[in-house]
Amino acid sequence: MIIQSVKLENFQCYYDKKEFNFSSGLNIILGDNGEGKTKFFEGVSWLLDGNRYNLDKLVSKKKLSEEYNNDPFPVSVSMRVKMNNQDYIFKKSFIVKSKEEGAKTSDFQLVCVHTNEKGERENVLDDKAIQLLDETFPPEIRRYSMFKGEAELDIFKSGEEALSNLVKSFSDAKYYDKYCNYGKYLREKAEKAVDNDVKQSSKSKKEFDEIEQLITLKSNKLNSHKSILNKETENLERIKEDLQDADKHFDNAESLKVIKARIAHHKENKSTAQKRIVTDFTSRLFDEKWLLIHFENIQNEFNAKISSFEKNRRDEEERFNIEKGKAQLSKEILEQVTPLPVGVPTLAHMKEMLSEEYCKVCNRSAEKGSNAYMYMEKRIREFVDSQQPKQVKQKEKLYRFNYLSKLWSMSDSSTKQVLKIRSINQEITDAFDFNTRLKTNLSDIEIKLEKEEREFQKIIAKSNAEEDLVSIYSKVKEWRRQESNIERSNGDTNKLITSLEMDVKKLKERKESIDSKDAKSFLVDTRSILRDVETIFFETREKKYDEFLQKIEHKANEIFSNINVDDFTGEIQLSKEVKGDSEKIKVDLLENGNLYDNPNQSLQTTKHMAVLFAISEIASEVSSYGSGEYPMIFDAPTSSFGMKKTMDFLNLVNSTDKQRIIATYEFVGRDSSGNQIIEEEFSSVKRAKAFWLKRESFDKNDLSTINTTITPI
Amino acid sequence: MDSLFDEWRRVIPQYSVRFKDLFASLANKYTATSEKVSSLGKHFEVQYELYTYAFFLGLYSKTRVKFSAGEKKWNFSNPIETWGSRRTTRKDYKYIQDYMFMAVITKSDVDLLALEKGDIESKEIVKQLINVLEEYVYGGLTIISEKMEDGLNPFLTSDSFLQLLVKSGIDDK
Numbered sequence: 001m002i003i004q005s006v007k008l009e010n011f012q013c014y015y016d017k018k019e020f021n022f023s024s025g026l027n028i029i030l031g032d033n034g035e036g037k038t039k040f041f042e043g044v045s046w047l048l049d050g051n052r053y054n055l056d057k058l059v060s061k062k063k064l065s066e067e068y069n070n071d072p073f074p075v076s077v078s079m080r081v082k083m084n085n086q087d088y089i090f091k092k093s094f095i096v097k098s099k100e101e102g103a104k105t106s107d108f109q110l111v112c113v114h115t116n117e118k119g120e121r122e123n124v125l126d127d128k129a130i131q132l133l134d135e136t137f138p139p140e141i142r143r144y145s146m147f148k149g150e151a152e153l154d155i156f157k158s159g160e161e162a163l164s165n166l167v168k169s170f171s172d173a174k175y176y177d178k179y180c181n182y183g184k185y186l187r188e189k190a191e192k193a194v195d196n197d198v199k200q201s202s203k204s205k206k207e208f209d210e211i212e213q214l215i216t217l218k219s220n221k222l223n224s225h226k227s228i229l230n231k232e233t234e235n236l237e238r239i240k241e242d243l244q245d246a247d248k249h250f251d252n253a254e255s256l257k258v259i260k261a262r263i264a265h266h267k268e269n270k271s272t273a274q275k276r277i278v279t280d281f282t283s284r285l286f287d288e289k290w291l292l293i294h295f296e297n298i299q300n301e302f303n304a305k306i307s308s309f310e311k312n313r314r315d316e317e318e319r320f321n322i323e324k325g326k327a328q329l330s331k332e333i334l335e336q337v338t339p340l341p342v343g344v345p346t347l348a349h350m351k352e353m354l355s356e357e358y359c360k361v362c363n364r365s366a367e368k369g370s371n372a373y374m375y376m377e378k379r380i381r382e383f384v385d386s387q388q389p390k391q392v393k394q395k396e397k398l399y400r401f402n403y404l405s406k407l408w409s410m411s412d413s414s415t416k417q418v419l420k421i422r423s424i425n426q427e428i429t430d431a432f433d434f435n436t437r438l439k440t441n442l443s444d445i446e447i448k449l450e451k452e453e454r455e456f457q458k459i460i461a462k463s464n465a466e467e468d469l470v471s472i473y474s475k476v477k478e479w480r481r482q483e484s485n486i487e488r489s490n491g492d493t494n495k496l497i498t499s500l501e502m503d504v505k506k507l508k509e510r511k512e513s514i515d516s517k518d519a520k521s522f523l524v525d526t527r528s529i530l531r532d533v534e535t536i537f538f539e540t541r542e543k544k545y546d547e548f549l550q551k552i553e554h555k556a557n558e559i560f561s562n563i564n565v566d567d568f569t570g571e572i573q574l575s576k577e578v579k580g581d582s583e584k585i586k587v588d589l590l591e592n593g594n595l596y597d598n599p600n601q602s603l604q605t606t607k608h609m610a611v612l613f614a615i616s617e618i619a620s621e622v623s624s625y626g627s628g629e630y631p632m633i634f635d636a637p638t639s640s641f642g643m644k645k646t647m648d649f650l651n652l653v654n655s656t657d658k659q660r661i662i663a664t665y666e667f668v669g670r671d672s673s674g675n676q677i678i679e680e681e682f683s684s685v686k687r688a689k690a691f692w693l694k695r696e697s698f699d700k701n702d703l704s705t706i707n708t709t710i711t712p713i
Numbered sequence: 714m715d716s717l718f719d720e721w722r723r724v725i726p727q728y729s730v731r732f733k734d735l736f737a738s739l740a741n742k743y744t745a746t747s748e749k750v751s752s753l754g755k756h757f758e759v760q761y762e763l764y765t766y767a768f769f770l771g772l773y774s775k776t777r778v779k780f781s782a783g784e785k786k787w788n789f790s791n792p793i794e795t796w797g798s799r800r801t802t803r804k805d806y807k808y809i810q811d812y813m814f815m816a817v818i819t820k821s822d823v824d825l826l827a828l829e830k831g832d833i834e835s836k837e838i839v840k841q842l843i844n845v846l847e848e849y850v851y852g853g854l855t856i857i858s859e860k861m862e863d864g865l866n867p868f869l870t871s872d873s874f875l876q877l878l879v880k881s882g883i884d885d886k
Contacts, residue, residue: 281875282756285766286797287804290875292812294773294882302819309825316826400831406716407818407825410811428879432872 001083001137002659003631009076010060010096011046012039013695015707022661023688026654029663031693032676036708037663040693041148041635047077047092048133048142055094056103064098065704072097075105081136087115088136090129140170141630144615148635150601153608154587166585170619171548176541183534190527194519201518208514215507222500229493236486239479246476259456266449273442278431292417293424299414306411309404320398350380549574549585555614563606563613563652570596572607587611601640606649609637613656631659638664647685654686668692678713717828718814721839722793726846727786728764732854735861736760736789739868756874758803760789761796765809766874767853768846772816773882776852777845786847817845856881 005021008014013036020029020040031037046058059075067073076093094108112129115121124132137145144166147153167173198208278284285291345353345361353359354376359366366372516524553574560572570591577584589596589607599607612632620629638646646666653660667682678692690713695706728736740757757763771777780786793813797806823841827833860867860877867873 279871281872282762282766283758283803285875285878286762286806286809289806289808291765291769291809291878293879295769295812295816298772298816298819302815305819313826313829399826399829401829403717403828403835404825406718410718410815414811414815425879428875 001081001630003661004080004082006040006044007076007078007080008040008043009074009078009093010063011043011058011075011077012036012060013706013708014039014043015060015062018708018710020691020710021689021712022659024659025657025688026650026686027659027661028650028685028687028690029661029693030667030678030682030690030713031663031665031708032668033665035668035693035695037665037693038148038635039708041146041633041663043077044079044633045146045148047079047090048137048146049139050092050108052108055105055108056096059096059103059105060707061704062707064096064103067096067098069098069100072106083136085117087113088132089113090133090136137630141616141619144612144619145630146633147612147637150605150637150639153605153612153637166615167545167548170615171545173541173544173548176537176544179537180534180541183530183537187527187530187534190523190530194515194523194527197519197523198515204514204518208511208518211507211511211514215504215511218500218504218507222497222504225493225497225500229490229497232486232490232493236483236490239483239486243476243479243483246479256456259452263449263452263456266445266452270442270445270449273438273445276434277438277442278435281431284431288424288427289420290424290428292421293428296418296421299418299421303411303415306404306407310408313399313404317398324396347380347383350376350383354380546576549576551618552611552614555617556610559613559656560607560610562655563610563649568596568599568603572610574611602638602642602645605638605640616658629658631661633661635663636665637662638666641666643667643679643681647681650685650687654688682713715835717835717838717842718811719794720835721814721817721842722810724839724843725788725790725792726764726843726850727788728767728847728850728854729780730785730787732858733787735854735858736763739763739857756868758800759791761791764789764850765796765813766878767850767857768813768816769853770856770878770881771849771852771854772820773878774852774856776856777820777848778851778855779848780851813846814842816849817842820849821845 002024003022005019007017007019009017020027029037029040055075063073072095074093075096076091078089078091078093080087080089082088090110090112092108092110095106097104110126110129110133112124112132113121114124114132195208195212199205349360353361353366354373357365357367357373359372359376362372364372366376553572556572556574568589568591570589573586573588573590575586575588577586587607589599589603616630616632638649641649643666646664650662653662667679667685669677669679671677676694682690692711692713693708694711695708739755740760740763741755757766793810797809799805821841821844823838824833825838828835828838856877867877
């Protein structure tokens, strides 16, 4: 069977009529989150298996708002498929009337338009259409054909149901069920006949009755304990699984804690190193006097210049003073007089000589008015004047100002700074060396930081959100307590069961010995034969069952070796686990014959996909509606893969040449303006067809503006 | 009597108006409240830092450019005596005034003895010294603007102005 097209009309975000035209082979639907991939998947699911409840939730909001109070409009999903050269169009639809109180919907109708090989066409409705749909795409195959998200791929997680469904649907073991039941019935009849025959013999009747009662009693007890044990074992398993999961998280949480501490440490070092790197070189020119780097020569010139000015100044001044001194001396020499000091003779002697008009120094008369008398009078005036405070006469100077002294002291103090100027070159070199060392250090820190952050992301990706880890922490203690309690009580129950089984066995042996003694031999022989017949039926069914599992395992490993892009060299193992009366299939990964613990999510997904592809192929071969290949539809099955691995995975799926429809958000990126683009890598993905889902520009707050468009790529 | 240094540093020196854009692109402007207007891509915290830098660059590379007759001048309202006063994140570098003064004295032809004698007025000497200052600044700014006109901005790294200054005096070594 090949799906040729799927048409959605006013179905959720698919406003008006939108159609996907598929090819056989790999069909890829690309779309960012919320662009309509899952709605496509839900549309197909609704067509195949959807019920009649909540139809109003399926209606396009855009159409609903447009048609408010207008004529009714249809909502439908239709699928055109081709099988054995016959065409089938299945269309499920209902009518909607948009009213004030909301959408009013009619019941849905399934219609099938069937065109046979001769081109004859018939239209069938409802039950007949459902029958045609089930014949075309059998429900047991649909169960293994459509998967939403990565988690749904593990179909065996739900335990018995998945297993019995699978066996019921596809294994030859199912044919032996009726023989097993019949064998059991015959064996029980034969046993009853032997029992009745023994009971008729009066000699052993009492003992036989007692044994039978005891067997019934002990068997009932045994069954009740077994049932308790089964339940408790199931609980224990669940707890162990939880603990195993928790251990993973626990380890993750521990690792996260360590890595987080290391990241914080590196970040602190990075920030310290960044802060210490010298970037203020221009400011340092001023603050650290680096501007003076070449100033020594200027300084020397300045000192020389000031020194020269100073010397010239002194020379000129000296010359000036000499000239002035010379002038004074020559005047005194010209007058040839060396006067006595003022005050010699004394004032009293002078006054005495004046009153006597006689000079007692030169011993001659000095009449009033004579030269000698006037000379003495002058000397007295000079003395009196000398005793009076005198105004200092301004000394005559060559230089009126002294600017040079400031310059001189400037020269003096700056000369002391020459050593500093000489060290500037070294200071700058040191600063650059310091920076180089810090930058090397910083780049080392950045490499370490990047590595730790990658590791951190890896752990986060492996576990749930970081916060979940905290809540898991608190549950682990309680789980551990429950685990040890159940293990203890199961140990006791097991002992009890063993002892009861021994009792029942002994009782049955006693009963058998009475049987062979008292019952007619042909009845005992018949019972023995029928017991063997029942065993043969049961064992044959088991064998078929195991063969079926081996077939899936073999096929899955074939596929796994093709699609496993993780270079994992191990293989998938399917094993049956019998617990009491229930059976379960375990899917494990083995490496070198040993269980491979903790495979990452993408390896798990690859494993599940391989098993599913295997089941799909086997299902196609043994379908009760005739063999044939069936498509598989996956919505975001490779979320944990990343782009590169998804690319490899899709290429491998493409090479299987079967119809697969895979929706993924990988390869949808954004350009620098924030517009959606398809990444270049997609051009390397081999496929039959690809579609790009995009919503037309819409208002986030108004769902009635949503409209997904389909662009074939 | 004020010292010649005091008189000189009370002057607001000027630069050719052709470098106004250079100042705008390389140095911050401060408002009246000393609030920084912008620091995006600015190497010099204040305009007189660029002026001072240009002076030393011109001085060390012996590039002294005279103003053309009638060339329009511009200034940034800070007299030399305010240059290098301590700011929040920076050291005080008023010492730079002394060194600039020594340099202009060295490179000028002023007759200090005539000044001491009173044959020439101090303001005339100050004028000559400011001229020397402005001419070396002109030289330094010319070097910077020529580098910027080369096309690629050579001042993108934090050490570019330091490197330029270090290289400027290499001929003397």
